[in-house]
Amino acid sequence: MSSSLKTSPGQNIRELLQSGEVIAALDWFTREADAITREHIEICSIPASPFQETARAEYLRDKFLELDLTEVEIDAEGNTIGLLKGNSLKPLIVVSAHLDTVFPPGTDFTVRRDGDILLAPGISDDGCGLAAVVAIARAFRKNNINTAGSVLFVCTVGEEGEGNLRGVRHLFTKSRWAKRVDAFLSFDGPGIDRITNRALGSRRYRVELHGTGGHSWGDFGIPNPVHALGRAIARLAAYPAPLEPRTTFNVGRIAGGTSVNAIPTSASMEVDLRSADDAELRRIDAYFRRTLGQSVDEENGERRTGDATLDVQLKLIGERPSGETSPESMIVELAQEATSLLGREARLDQSSTDSNLPISIGIPAITLGAGGTSGSSHTLDEWYDPRDRDMSLKRGFLLILGMVGTPK
Ligand SMILES: [Zn+2]
Missing domain, CATH: 3.30.70.360 (Alpha-Beta Plaits)
Structure with missing residues (x-):
């Protein structure tokens, strides 16, 4: 299999789908659906109010350590970071979701179940994104998928409201990774077809x-x-x-x-x-x-x-800041290709997410849905239905693999 950066995105994903190991990793997301949901529940049961994300950050740091990621730390701003090191640090793609919710300290974060549906403040925004980040890191490890470039997994603080993107801002302006990131992918909220490439x-x-x-x-x-x-x-x-x-x-x-x-x-x-x-x-x-x-x-x-x-x-x-990642950029083309190869129609859209910050400094960035469906976001009745979540995780996995490439 060739390195991904030179060939056209469509070839890349199709090429990846020729590999037995990649197919096995994709199947893993379907097989592990219940375990991913259990993990999702555990993450969301840990309170994470604005400026009080530490307990959830520590839980995720422990997960990153368990998965044998390297450079694992909670950085000076409170972001949890872990590196999946490939053959090289080039290219380096950040795969992220946000730790914080909009709910104040004292909120009951207990997750309730109603059949398949999960109910809790933040269960979708951005609990499903955090579950996606951990599941994708685990899929790389459990299926022994090697990469040419590297993936930096980041759970950010301060995405919502007065947090004012403080986590991702720190990552791109002050952290030691600031000048080394080539592309940024955030999982925020549910869905399979949406590709947010414009920053509101x-x-x-x-x-x-x-x-x-x-x-x-x-x-x-x-x-x-x-x-x-x-x-x-x-x-x-x-x-x-x-x-x-x-x-x-x-x-x-x-x-x-x-x-x-x-x-x-x-x-x-x-x-x-x-x-x-x-x-x-x-x-x-x-x-x-x-x-x-x-x-x-x-x-x-x-x-x-x-x-x-x-x-x-x-x-x-x-x-x-507002701005746009060009629809012709590799990350958008790969995301579109991955979506259509999974049998869905991609839809470019605009939103206010962690991607606003990298977009504003010229780093290609998009935000994707982390699968499933949800409603009553930012209310105490927030719900999430994980059905077909594996589709979005497969899409994200293929996109990431397309970005960093597999070793020759
Ligand atoms: Zn969000």
Whole structure:
């Protein structure tokens, strides 16, 4: 079998499917389906709240050690890392899933079963991705599949919400692997046909306004932070967001004030801006910041002589770059080829995942479904049905093998 990097992707996967060892490894995923589900349950039973992923990270580190991966560690940011070393460290592909969930400390992470269906917070997002990472590492080991390049398995912290991609950001900017990765693959959520090659960008802000406050009648005229927020929200709500490239805005939280007849001393809001296109994201971002300034100026402009102006604090609480891995890149072509050779039709899509970060620095990256189906994501009723999960694991396995190649 030849090294994969020179031949066309289609040949690669078809070529791989000529190998008895590869076929045996693919069959292994079907045979081991129940064991993979048991492992999935074990992983998801370990709490993993934002900024509190350590217990789950340690469990996965122990799994990586059991599988005889090398360079196993929990890095300075909290990511679990293990290397499946091939003949060379070139090419090096990262295969990852995220450890964190959106659920706060104190959440009951016990996994319940209803027939074949598994129920637990995070069981799908991203429990099934973590199960995929471990299953694929095990498939390489148990079936003695050697590779030309190497695979770095990574379970990342901080994918969700205010985690702001801190795990994958560390991996690509500060870790010792930062400059050595040639491609990135994330398993996030269920499904078999989806190939996320476009990164949905977002910027998130927290705005705080402070004033002197006062009596609603006696001090009328003092700048009112809630009124200033209202002016700013009205301007944002009037923004002509394009449908294509899809661009959205949301004021998700507001707070402020203490009484109906008091001018508040403070008010705050949290704002989420997103666009499929980086230029559009910069445009709505500039609009938001400019009109926030105008709104505060307007409120200050109506104050009585001698009154203090409002103080504005604008804090960026989240930033995800947008971008695209070309549909012609090898990782996307291999993923498409693997999907169709398994009898499914691949679908390119766009989402906000760990892949946003490598894409933004020019490293080919995609996110794939880890198989099965799910629903009620990000709620306490989240469920996952593992039926046909093996299809997606086979797809991922073939793609990875196509990327790193088998020794000549
Ligand atoms: Zn996720």
